[in-house]
Amino acid sequence: MPKRVDHRERRALIADALMRVAAEQGLEAVSLRHVAAAAEVSPGMVQHYFRTRDEMMVFALAVVRERNEERVRRAVEPLGATPAPRALLRAMLAELLPLDEERRADGRVALAFLAYTAVRPAVAAALHDETAALLAFVAGQIAAGSPLVADGRVDPERSAVGLLAVMEGLGIYVLGGHYPPETALAALDAQLDLIFGADPAR
Amino acid sequence: MPKRVDHRERRALIADALMRVAAEQGLEAVSLRHVAAAAEVSPGMVQHYFRTRDEMMVFALAVVRERNEERVRRAVEPLGATPAPRALLRAMLAELLPLDEERRADGRVALAFLAYTAVRPAVAAALHDETAALLAFVAGQIAAGSPLVADGRVDPERSAVGLLAVMEGLGIYVLGGHYPPETALAALDAQLDLIFGADPAR
DNA sequence: CGTTTTACATTACGACTGCATTGAAAAGAG
DNA sequence: CTCTTTTCAATGCAGTCGTAATGTAAAACG
Numbered sequence: 010m011p012k013r014v015d016h017r018e019r020r021a022l023i024a025d026a027l028m029r030v031a032a033e034q035g036l037e038a039v040s041l042r043h044v045a046a047a048a049e050v051s052p053g054m055v056q057h058y059f060r061t062r063d064e065m066m067v068f069a070l071a072v073v074r075e076r077n078e079e080r081v082r083r084a085v086e087p088l089g090a091t092p093a094p095r096a097l098l099r100a101m102l103a104e105l106l107p108l109d110e111e112r113r114a115d116g117r118v119a120l121a122f123l124a125y126t127a128v129r130p131a132v133a134a135a136l137h138d139e140t141a142a143l144l145a146f147v148a149g150q151i152a153a154g155s156p157l158v159a160d161g162r163v164d165p166e167r168s169a170v171g172l173l174a175v176m177e178g179l180g181i182y183v184l185g186g187h188y189p190p191e192t193a194l195a196a197l198d199a200q201l202d203l204i205f206g207a208d209p210a211r
Numbered sequence: 212m213p214k215r216v217d218h219r220e221r222r223a224l225i226a227d228a229l230m231r232v233a234a235e236q237g238l239e240a241v242s243l244r245h246v247a248a249a250a251e252v253s254p255g256m257v258q259h260y261f262r263t264r265d266e267m268m269v270f271a272l273a274v275v276r277e278r279n280e281e282r283v284r285r286a287v288e289p290l291g292a293t294p295a296p297r298a299l300l301r302a303m304l305a306e307l308l309p310l311d312e313e314r315r316a317d318g319r320v321a322l323a324f325l326a327y328t329a330v331r332p333a334v335a336a337a338l339h340d341e342t343a344a345l346l347a348f349v350a351g352q353i354a355a356g357s358p359l360v361a362d363g364r365v366d367p368e369r370s371a372v373g374l375l376a377v378m379e380g381l382g383i384y385v386l387g388g389h390y391p392p393e394t395a396l397a398a399l400d401a402q403l404d405l406i407f408g409a410d411p412a413r
Numbered sequence: 414c415g416t417t418t419t420a421c422a423t424t425a426c427g428a429c430t431g432c433a434t435t436g437a438a439a440a441g442a443g
Numbered sequence: 444c445t446c447t448t449t450t451c452a453a454t455g456c457a458g459t460c461g462t463a464a465t466g467t468a469a470a471a472c473g
């Protein structure tokens with residue numbers, strides 16, 4: 010039954026298999042045939058939906074980003090329409106940490122892409138806008154929510170850079186198994202304490 | 212003139228070529244032939260000193276670590292025998308940031324190895340001890356140097372985790388070209404401000 | 414001196430790679 | 444019905460990969 014197939018669905022299916030391969034064996038193991046095997050389809054079909062390997066990679070990178078975005082959206086949702094800045098940031102950033110096996114798998118793929126894009130500046134450029142936007146958002150939340158901003162002890166822009174860097178770095182260390190997720194979570198909270206002032210309620 | 216050759220020197224020469232290849236094209240481009248070409252030697256010679264590709268990789272990873280260690284040592288040296296904790300940490304961590312092209316190249320390789328070890332837990336285990344030691348050292352410096360530790364506003368262990376994570380994360384973002392080195396340096400100083408208390412002298 | 418050992422260079426092999434090509438079958442469109 | 448388009452499957456090809464095997468020349472050794 011050809012003709013009536015959902016292209017997006019097929020591509021998502023294939024990208025899913027790609028993610029599994031990449032999570033288990035790294036991006037260098039991502040080949041047409043491996044992905045096809047993981048998706049339990051023929052190599053020909055993979056080739057039908059992605060004419061080149063690079064095309065497949067670019068798509069997969071987009072999938073990684075969308076997954077994270079969606080994850081964050083769902084994590085923030087229960088906080089209501091106007092959440093407290095600190096709680097909002099904590100929910101967002103904690104969600105982006107590889108705290109369970111699913112996020113660990115995605116994290117490994119994201120890390121692989123980080124290294125991948127580091128030697129392919131053209132691909133990396135697409136990520137800059139996203140980072141800039143996220144940075145601005147975080148800075149805004151800090152400016153709005155931290156009492157330490159007023160007296161100049163905290164600079165929103167610099168702190169936002171630091172906070173995102175902490176999140177990224179914690180993720181890397183957890184993925185490398187250098188310390189357990191709880192340690193990362195504690196460090197994230199400590200960082201928020203530093204930025205927002207210690208929270209005696211915890 | 213065979214026989215009288217320095218094995219370590221040859222291996223270093225080859226590892227050097229490997230680093231260049233990895234920095235420019237990623238670890239997946241690191242093959243016997245590519246490395247041999249970069250080192251301007253025959254593939255046979257590479258094979259003579261590294262019987263397998265994995266062996267070469269393991270050696271290169273060790274080189275990356277030694278380079279960083281040596282770099283930090285040289286950066287800390289001029290501070291004298293008993294440097295102030297904050298200045299010491301600042302010198303160490305700033306040195307580990309990819310602030311110039313040489314460190315950028317090394318950073319790209321390190322990042323590639325991060326992704327590489329993430330799917331090879333056996334190789335990663337060797338790094339754990341190093342991280343633990345570094346973490347303990349940083350925590351010690353914070354405990355000794357931050358006035359905020361006494362009243363409990365700063366926890367040395369958690370802050371150490373956070374500080375190293377910041378450094379790692381900043382490195383990643385700079386490598387990705389998301390912001391310039393100065394931004395990372397500013398964020399690092401801001402982080403030190405948060406941990407040690409703002410330094411009005413700067 | 415001859416013999417052994419070391420240091421490479423060269424070649425070969427099988428497995429894999431991305432990709433182009435070809436083919437067939439199924440479901441519209443007319 | 445025929446014709447065309449889409450969806451896949453299968454095969455082939457040129458190139459790269461890691462690694463093993465073989466060959467050769469030179470220094471060290473007895």
